[in-house]
Amino acid sequence: xxxxxxxxxxxxxxxxxxxxxxxxxxxxxxxxxxxxxxxxxxxxxxxxxxxxxxxxxxxxxxxxxxxxxxxxxxxxxxxxxxxxxxxxxxxxxxxxxxxxxxxxxxxxxxxxxxxxxxxxxxxxxxxxxxxxxxxxxxxxxxxxxxxxxxxxxxxxxxxxxxxxxxxxxxxxxxxxxxxxxxxxxxxxxxxxxxxxxxxxxxxxxxxxxxxxxxxxxxxxxxxxxxxxxxxxxxxxxxxxxxxxxxxxxxxxxxxxxxxxxxxxxxxxxxxxxxxxxxxxxxxxxxxxxxxxxxxxxxxxxxxxxxxxxxxxxxxxxxxxxxxxxxxxxxxxxxxxxxxxxxxxxxxxxxxxxxxxxxxxxxxxxxxxxxxxxxxxxxxxxxxxxxxxxxxxxxxxxxxxxxxxxxxxxxxxxxxxxxxxxxxxxxxxxxxxxxxxxxxxxxxxxxxxxxxxxxxxxxxxxxxxxxxxxxxxxxxxxxxxxxxxxxxxxxxxxxxxxxxxxxxxxxxxxxxxxxxxxxxxxxxxxxxxxxxxxxxxxxxxxxxxxxxxxxxxxxxxxxxxxxxxxxxxxxxxxxxxxxxxxxxxxxxxxxxxxxxxxxxxxxxxxxxxxxxxxxxxxxxxxxxxxxxxxxxxxxxxxxxxxxxxxxxxxxxxxxxxxxxxxxxxxxxxxxxxxxxxxxxxxxxxxxxxxxxxxxxxxxxxxxxxxxxxxxxxxxxxxxxxxxxxxxxxxxxxxxxxxxxxxxxxxxxxxxxxxxxxxxxxxxxxxxxxxxxxxxxxxxxxxxxxxxxxxxxxxxxxxxxxxxxxxxxxxxxxxxxxxxxxxxxxxxxxxxxxxxxxxxxxxxxxxxxxxxxxxxxxxxxxxxxxxxxxxxxxxxxxxxxxxxxxxxxxxxxxxxxxxxxxxxxxxxxxxxx
Numbered sequence: 001x002x003x004x005x006x007x008x009x010x011x012x013x014x015x016x017x018x019x020x021x022x023x024x025x026x027x028x029x030x031x032x033x034x035x036x037x038x039x040x041x042x043x044x045x046x047x048x049x050x051x052x053x054x055x056x057x058x059x060x061x062x063x064x065x066x067x068x069x070x071x072x073x074x075x076x077x078x079x080x081x082x083x084x085x086x087x088x089x090x091x092x093x094x095x096x097x098x099x100x101x102x103x104x105x106x107x108x109x110x111x112x113x114x115x116x117x118x119x120x121x122x123x124x125x126x127x128x129x130x131x132x133x134x135x136x137x138x139x140x141x142x143x144x145x146x147x148x149x150x151x152x153x154x155x156x157x158x159x160x161x162x163x164x165x166x167x168x169x170x171x172x173x174x175x176x177x178x179x180x181x182x183x184x185x186x187x188x189x190x191x192x193x194x195x196x197x198x199x200x201x202x203x204x205x206x207x208x209x210x211x212x213x214x215x216x217x218x219x220x221x222x223x224x225x226x227x228x229x230x231x232x233x234x235x236x237x238x239x240x241x242x243x244x245x246x247x248x249x250x251x252x253x254x255x256x257x258x259x260x261x262x263x264x265x266x267x268x269x270x271x272x273x274x275x276x277x278x279x280x281x282x283x284x285x286x287x288x289x290x291x292x293x294x295x296x297x298x299x300x301x302x303x304x305x306x307x308x309x310x311x312x313x314x315x316x317x318x319x320x321x322x323x324x325x326x327x328x329x330x331x332x333x334x335x336x337x338x339x340x341x342x343x344x345x346x347x348x349x350x351x352x353x354x355x356x357x358x359x360x361x362x363x364x365x366x367x368x369x370x371x372x373x374x375x376x377x378x379x380x381x382x383x384x385x386x387x388x389x390x391x392x393x394x395x396x397x398x399x400x401x402x403x404x405x406x407x408x409x410x411x412x413x414x415x416x417x418x419x420x421x422x423x424x425x426x427x428x429x430x431x432x433x434x435x436x437x438x439x440x441x442x443x444x445x446x447x448x449x450x451x452x453x454x455x456x457x458x459x460x461x462x463x464x465x466x467x468x469x470x471x472x473x474x475x476x477x478x479x480x481x482x483x484x485x486x487x488x489x490x491x492x493x494x495x496x497x498x499x500x501x502x503x504x505x506x507x508x509x510x511x512x513x514x515x516x517x518x519x520x521x522x523x524x525x526x527x528x529x530x531x532x533x534x535x536x537x538x539x540x541x542x543x544x545x546x547x548x549x550x551x552x553x554x555x556x557x558x559x560x561x562x563x564x565x566x567x568x569x570x571x572x573x574x575x576x577x578x579x580x581x582x583x584x585x586x587x588x589x590x591x592x593x594x595x596x597x598x599x600x601x602x603x604x605x606x607x608x609x610x611x612x613x614x615x616x617x618x619x620x621x622x623x624x625x626x627x628x629x630x631x632x633x634x635x636x637x638x639x640x641x642x643x644x645x646x647x648x649x650x651x652x653x654x655x656x657x658x659x660x661x662x663x664x665x666x667x668x669x670x671x672x673x674x675x676x677x678x679x680x681x682x683x684x685x686x687x688x689x690x691x692x693x694x695x696x697x698x699x700x701x702x703x704x705x706x707x708x709x710x711x712x713x714x715x716x717x718x719x720x721x722x723x724x725x726x727x728x729x730x731x732x733x734x735x736x737x738x739x740x741x742x743x744x745x746x747x748x749x750x751x752x753x754x755x756x757x758x759x760x761x762x763x764x765x766x767x768x769x770x771x772x773x774x775x776x777x778x779x780x781x782x783x784x785x786x787x788x789x790x791x792x793x794x795x796x797x798x799x800x801x802x803x804x805x806x807x808x809x810x811x812x813x814x815x816x817x818x819x820x821x822x823x824x825x826x827x828x829x830x831x832x833x834x835x836x837x838x839x840x841x842x843x844x845x846x847x848x849x850x851x852x853x854x855x856x857x858x859x860x861x862x863x864x865x866x867x868x869x870x871x872x873x874x875x876x877x878x879x880x881x882x883x884x885x886x887x888x889x890x891x892x893x894x895x896x897x898x899x900x901x902x903x904x905x906x907x908x909x910x911x
Contacts, residue, residue: 037211070160519554547587661728719801724792
């Protein structure tokens with residue numbers, strides 16, 4: 001149903017009407033790739049109005065206007081979806097039902113009050129969640145992917161979203177296939193198609209037509225969303241965006257991402273209060289019925305108690321915190337795929353990072369050639385330029401790796417470029433991370449056939465017939481100086497057929513090419529910032545261990561040991577975990593070994609972040625608690641990452657960690673507020689209803705109290721966080737929260753009952769005055785207690801709240817004190833309070849905060865020390881959630897499912 005090909009062709013014309021409608025030109029209902037698979041590549045190009053030189057830029061622009069962007073789905077903030085999130089609360093439904101019932105039984109003022117408060121509550125939640133969604137949308141729009149296409153006969157990089165049917169696309173190792181392609185040429189091309197077919201083994205590709213009946217049989221096509229596992233190739237796009245097979249599959253999937261463990265922790269806390277509220281409200285409702293109070297009053301009062309103890313605006317507080325955090329990080333060039341990833345950053349205690357571009361400047365410069373005896377430096381340079389996967393006649397700048405680009409653009413290459421162009425390429429054996437080298441079969445200007453090989457010195461030297469000791473000494477000296485080195489070797493060849501690994505033997509060493517990647521001046525400062533946050537940094541690199549250790553020494557990292565990939569293969573997991581304690585560098589490691597290191601550290605109880613940008617980093621990015629990549633990374637690395645850095649700088653990683661910890665600390669403040677004051681106040685209401693001949697507070701007054709209190713807490717995300725809270729990760733611990741509730745809730749209740757005594761026996765208050773007095777006192781105590789709970793230090797003297805938080809708290813208390821004397825008092829059921837009450841209230845608030853401060857000091861001294869390690873079962877469950885979430889949401893830039901970002905289970909809590 002996605003056919004873009006006329007079958008049979010019509011004079012080389014591209015059928016615009018049928019393509020635009022998504023219908024085949026004839027009755028064949030097969031997908032576009034299946035229609036293209038059994039036809040010669042030349043016919044497919046003709047049907048698409050294209051050629052091996054690709055489309056003209058003007059034609060590509062015209063097709064983009066007709067067919068739209070190459071996206072499966074885009075992330076957009078949907079106001080109706082956000083509103084539904086606010087309206088689907090069961091408690092909200094009960095309140096609306098109660099308000100309607102109250103209206104029809106004659107208590108219309110009560111119904112109006114409840115309706116207004118419900119509307120305000122929904123409105124606050126909607127505004128904050130919608131702002132958070134808009135922030136996430138803005139972040140997603142800044143994450144881009146590019147592809148190399150042939151336009152006007154030349155390879156150029158273009159955004160993936162601008163690909164159109166007929167574009168000729170180049171594929172290289174690690175690329176995400178950006179559209180459904182009919183392959184034109186391949187060189188050892190293999191694609192990982194597990195995302196579509198579930199097949200775990202890579203599929204070898206060939207341009208020969210195939211009479212395929214299923215996606216698994218499409219050996220002559222490369223499908224959107226799959227990954228280039230090996231080799232390279234070139235294909236023409238036959239379908240883009242939603243017309244691809246991936247697009248059709250993604251359209252059938254739910255796009256809502258799975259809940260993360262951070263969100264699950266919030267839900268568990270909310271359920272704790274729901275159970276408490278359920279017990280209290282059931283008890284209160286039963287007591288009021290026994291006391292023969294009106295059914296509607298008993299129902300409304302019970303529901304108000306339930307709402308009062310439930311943290312209705314907790315999602316809004318969290319969303320506000322995360323959205324504000326995302327904006328702060330975006331200003332520092334840090335983008336997150338999902339907002340909850342920010343909190344996840346705060347849990348990290350080990351960072352595994354690559355070296356190039358992170359600790360070094362990433363601007364690789366060619367220094368010199370070191371030839372063997374009898375070979376000139378120019379010959380080493382010439383063979384180094386020849387031995388590349390990049391099309392040298394195109395300038396070598398489009399799609400090449402950093403070393404090839406540095407070599408080609410160096411002044412020294414100017415004298416040999418013409419000679420390089422006169423070599424005719426016959427075959428290529430592309431680079432892979434197991435061999436760590438590339439081989440090219442060429443015909444020289446004098447008609448000789450030569451195999452040229454370039455790669456990691458250890459790999460090349462092992463395949464050479466002889467290696468002079470002088471060259472080995474030179475190599476060791478370059479490594480000790482921190483320089484990057486590749487070796488070049490050649491041999492004569494008679495066979496001009498396809499290259500195989502077996503051909504890389506009996507080579508004649510030509511020499512070494514030396515490159516310099518200077519250390520970043522700011523890297524040392526960033527590493528110290530990470531250390532101050534309690535984060536241990538380890539370097540994983542494909543470079544030589546001596547080079548990596550030299551860089552570490554220059555940056556002041558602890559001088560630990562270095563392990564190589566060969567060392568890892570010789571030890572089991574427990575031994576590796578022990579050796580990691582004294583290891584600073586892991587060098588010459590494969591993608592699987594990187595992922596193994598991440599897994600071993602996580603199973604040892606660490607929270608691991610991995611920073612990488614290559615295809616060889618994708619497995620480790622998936623395995624880490626937090627995967628971090630950069631905007632210039634390979635597509636597969638960006639897709640696997642949770643966080644994208646627009647600048648490859650460890651300093652912004654430290655900023656992200658600190659921001660995550662700040663957000664979690666502020667979230668916990670709201671949680672502890674709810675347990676210390678809401679629980680106490682609602683317990684007081686339940687107790688008072690047993691002995692008072694009237695309701696201690698009307699349902700509408702309880703809801704208004706809760707709304708004003710929650711409104712003041714919306715400023716919590718702006719609050720400052722003490723330094724000691726940002727220097728260590730904190731985690732969810734429901735047991736900790738429960739203990740906090742059982743200690744501080746009764747203190748709040750004790751002062752409530754003191755207020756009851758004052759109102760009844762000192763002021764001889766009637767029902768309206770009693771309710772007014774308790775309303776003002778409960779609002780003041782539960783709101784102002786934030787100043788004590790927000791810090792473990794002595795408030796005001798050693799820890800200052802933010803100005804918005806202080807203003808909001810004091811302002812809400814002032815509003816509550818004014819309401820009983822305002823024109824709304826009669827409507828709300830309030831009565832004016834005597835001046836004596838406010839004098840007593842001031843003294844009670846001071847005593848309350850003093851007792852809370854003393855209880856806080858005792859509580860934190862006596863609380864059990866949190867245990868941060870998670871069991872292997874918990875970690876396995878988290879890993880499975882990450883895998884299950886692979887299809888949970890779609891990336892607007894790549895047009896493929898981006899991985900959901902679940903977090904690890906939280907077992908430790910506290911502010």
